[in-house]
Amino acid sequence: MQVLQAGPHKLLYLEVQPEMIANIARKAGFEAKMKDSPRSIQLDLSAPGRLLLFDAADPGNLGWFSRCQFYVDGRSGAVMQTPITLANKRDRSGRPHSNSVRLSIAKELPAGFRLPGKQPLTEQLFYSLLLEFLNALIERGVAVCGAGAVKPLAGRTENTGPRN
Numbered sequence: 048m049q050v051l052q053a054g055p056h057k058l059l060y061l062e063v064q065p066e067m068i069a070n071i072a073r074k075a076g077f078e079a080k081m082k083d084s085p086r087s088i089q090l091d092l093s094a095p096g097r098l099l100l101f102d103a104a105d106p107g108n109l110g111w112f113s114r115c116q117f118y119v120d121g122r123s124g125a126v127m128q129t130p131i132t133l134a135n136k137r138d139r140s141g142r143p144h145s146n147s148v149r150l151s152i153a154k155e156l157p158a159g160f161r162l163p164g165k166q167p168l169t170e171q172l173f174y175s176l177l178l179e180f181l182n183a184l185i186e187r188g189v190a191v192c193g194a195g196a197v198k199p200l201a202g203r204t205e206n207t208g209p210r211n
Contacts, residue, residue, distance in 0.1 A: 048061060088152040118190045127192075133149070134196065
């Protein structure tokens, strides 16, 4: 990790290795396509089954919400208290795919950036955090808080057919 100075501003530069991120995605059960740039890494992830990205506001999802470790801001897609941003991948008609998402990992962070518990972020902690997040998307669930750009993929928001 490096500290970058741009005038009066200080940034932390996360020196993550794209190969390591691809290996973590495969280990979690995803198929990944990656694009590396100087300021971020973009991952297009596909899983064999449905991803557990659910609406935190729906009372029917309370069981998932109480077990949840990660929360996504529905408007911006930011995974709260992480350098990760999530977005839905959509089909030609605009509906979100139930088994794929796009992640963006910021390499430049504010100098005061901390993980929950005020723990400073290191590359090794980031790799662990990414693996936990990807496992949560497949096994335990990730909550979408608020309406906006990110649409839930599981839970009571699904249309299961015509109503009687």
